[in-house]
Amino acid sequence: MAASTTMATTVFSLGFRTPSPHQAVRSATVPFVAKSTQSLNLSSSHTIRGLRPLVLPQAAAVSTSGHKTPSPMTVVCAKGYKMKTHKASAKRFRVTGSGKIMRRRAGKQHLLRKKNTKRRVRLSKMLQVDRSDYNNVIGALPYLKVNRSN
Template sequence: MASVFGLRFTPLCSRPSFHVSHTSIRLASFNKPNSLRLSSSHNISGVGVALLQKSCQISPRPQVSTPLTVVAAKGYKMKTHKASAKRFRVTGRGKIVRRRAGKQHLLYKKNTKRKLRLSKMHPVSRSDYDNVIGALPYLKVNRQAQ
């Protein structure tokens, strides 16, 4: 508690208390660990002291100790091989299908029946499933589909 002009004042919060005199303002408890970090105690004006006391009145900070929660990371995010993503599709039953080779050029010498057969989607062989799934990790595939 501080007394100025015969009046007693109680500190408003844990900030250091100030004494007001006729000519200057001086800091009473400057060596406390929670004291203000000021370059010079002579540069404090009366307005600054009023602002410090008002801010202390308006929002006193309650000391609540909450445990720190650490969230573990899931790991590395897999990347999709974009060239493979353009070449493979998944059917409704979960099979991986692909296009047949041989229908890009030199079509004049291929008969219509052959071109029609090459146009259809063809299922990927079981021996290549691991390679395709490795390139497309987020592909929703039924591994037991035949």
């Protein structure tokens, strides 16, 4: 079984800002051959399958004869940064199945002899975080699955 290959032209834009209409657009045109059965592997963990990347509408140029040239394939790679989780907060807060943020009650770490049993049992139970503190907890734990309507 012979694998079919396709010929495509890739335009990589060099620069971060969009040029004004009277400036020349500098781009590198690189022809490449990709097998249609495999995916195009990029340097990051993402791949482009089926050669359908983002094509900008301004990229299609009109030639002098009035015919539209085929729009080039423009690969746009913008890598965002991950937010860091505050690990001390991650150990102190839990999320219920319905999306409520729960915490422990204060006062059950030490000096337990003078506290009666009823008080120690009450301090052992989890408590929902107050609504006024939700923004602080969510800021420290950006990837929590929180239901904000609770």
